[in-house]
Amino acid sequence: MVKIFLDPGHGGSDPGATGNGLKEKDLNLKIALKVRDILNNEYEGHDIRMSRNSDITKSLSARTDEANAWGANYYLSIHINAGGGTGFESFIYNGNYPGKQETDRLRNIIHDTIMQHVDFQDRGKKEANFHVLRETAMPASLTENGFIDHSNDAQKLKSDAFLNKIARGHAVGLAEALGLQKKEKKTEQPNGEIYYRVITGSFKEKENADKRVQELKNAGFDSFIDIFKG
Ligand SMILES: [Zn+2]
Known part of the structure; x- marks a missing residue:
């Protein structure tokens, strides 16, 4: 079971960066909840905990203590930038530590996957001495997902469809970095029961399809022909 700790930055009395009518804490939370939902709906073999799933105040050390005590395999902190700039960048801890190479390798996968999902300028893969990067016992x-005080970036961040793309980039990046498996495709029936559809062939000639159905019937299987346009 891969344990993923998602950390939407700031919250409660700490709004983070603000600009263009937006608060960083709200965007971080929206993105993180979407990442959680995508991973839980589409992947398996993982467990997710969040530093917060509502608008609460929480210290940095409370966040990293929780992830360390849980024994998380990966810690991902989600923020929005400010201060004059545009685009996306990511950080790992800038110190010297065992596992730095692996930390960088995983970050590169996540960073590159996010860049494939959003039309943000790529500001690069960076290192910094941030508490959540330094005090976490795991990679x-x-x-930093755009600049809240940059009008073009803020315009994007106001769109829920764009936040979905950012979230999908994070989710798919985490899944690839941590080797999560895609869930089996299931057909949800109206009554809520799940059925698995088995396909034994598709045929251009109806005659051949009929033949296959007969073969299956002879072998004791119930089957039917489903017509579709190729
Ligand atoms: Zn922040």
């Missing part, structure tokens, strides 16, 4: 990275 950790922090993403």
Whole structure:
């Protein structure tokens, strides 16, 4: 079971960066909840905990203590930038530590996957001495998803569809970095029961399809022909 700790930055009395009518704490939380939902709906073999799933105040050490006590395998902190700039960048801890190479390798996968999902300028893969990167006992990275005080970036961040793309980039990046498996495709029936559909062939000639159905019937299987346009 891969344990993923998602950390939407700031919250409660700490709004983080603000600009263009937006608060960083709200965007971080929206993105993180979407990342959680995508991973839980589409992947398996993992467990997710969040530093917060609502608008609460929480110290940095409370966040990293929780992830360390849980024994998380990966810590991902989600933020929005400010201060004059545009685009996306990611960080790992800038110290010397065992596992730095692996930390960087995982970050590179996540960073590159996010860049494939959003049309943000790539500001690069960076290192910094941030608390959540330094005090975590497992590989950790922090993403800065656009500049809240840049009008073009803020315009994007106001769109829920764009936040979905950012979240998908994070989710798919985490899944690839940590080797999560995609869930089996299931067909949800209206009554809520799940059925698995088995396909034994598709045929251009109806005659051949009929033949296959007959073969299956002879072998004791119930089957039917489903017509579709190729
Ligand atoms: Zn922040």
